[in-house]
Amino acid sequence: MNNEFFNALEALEKEKGIPKEYMIEKVEAALISAYKKDNDGNSNVRIVIDPDKKDIKVYQQKTVVEEVTDPDTEISLEAAKAISRRHVLGGVVETEVKTKNFGRISAQAAKQVIIQGIREAERSRAVEAYEKKREEIISAIVTKIDPTNGNVIVDTGTSETVLLKAEQIPGETFNVGDHIKVFVMEVVGKETIRGPIVTLSRCHASFVKRLFELEIPEIADGTVIIHNVSREAGSRTKISVSSRNEDVDAVGACIGAGGRRISDIVNELAGEKIDIVKYSEQPEEYIREALSPAEVKSVVIDGERSCRVIVDPTQLSLAIGKEGQNARLAARLTGFKIDIKTE
Secondary structure: OOHHHHHHHHHHHHHHOHHHHHHHHHHHHHHHHHHHOOOOOOOOEEEEOOOOOOOEEEEEEEEEOOOOOOOOOOEEEEHHHHOOOOOOOOOOOEEEEEEOOOOOOHHHHHHHHHHHHHHHHHHHHHHHHHHOOOOOEEEEEEEOOOOOOOOOOEEEEEEEEEEOHHHHHOOOOOOOOOEEEEEEEEEOOOOOOOEEEEEEEEEHHHHHHHHHHHHHHHHOOOOEEEEEEEEOOOOEEEEEEEOOOOOHHHHHHHHHHHHHHHHHHHHOOOOOOOEEEOOOOOOHHHHHHHHHOEEEEEEOOOOOEEEEEEHHHHHHHHHHHHHHHHHHHHHHOOEEEEEEEEO
């Protein structure tokens, strides 16, 4: 039986990465709990688990006293001396207890504690793994789609978790087996049936930022810098970039030869439009760029974070955008309240 037990611990360590030492601590606690339950809580015991010898021993401990008032936890000096003349008052006498004496209820209790220990270890590992990927993109496989609410269950390689409908790009559809990219927004180490609570997203603005960092080498190596991203998922994104190297065109680097780089990102975003904006330290120039593809005649800063933009009448609808989207995204990108007017 002991061989099976230790072999199981080794398998857990190899397959799930749960340290054997961690599980041994849990098993010790389980055996102590089981023994005390068998004895109405009136026993002190010490557990010795030797993984090298594949041996488990239980020792009942009794304190040496002059007069015994609790025979379950105390032993007289005379009785202790009979066991070993080395025992003295206040010392502890240990007697080995055969684990086969445990009742069925105690064994079941120990089993439950061990199972709980395994769950806690797996949860702890999952939380740690997700924490390392917080605000990063990870790959996942769609394992189930809930037809009632549109939520998608995905396997991230760490655990199965939910990609909520609200965090999916509007209009995109999934099939079981699809390989997708998701952004890890938040990790809460709270116990649930599936493990830790992980908030995944494909509509967060940072999802686009991370995609650019993955797809554009010049961004990955720090040559091109992303300053801000404003996004309305499923429809349009504006992203502002600049270059630390005068010989590198930040916008061109993001687009790529023949538009290949940006097309790969657009495909990942289910066809979402992306405006790549050249960043400028000059607010007027930055706002002008942010309102592209509209052509702006002039920008006047008339407040701490507000401005008036003048455009040709033919450019007004383009500058404002459908339902005000272009102006809205430009305002978020630049941090300015933008008032668009014609001459």
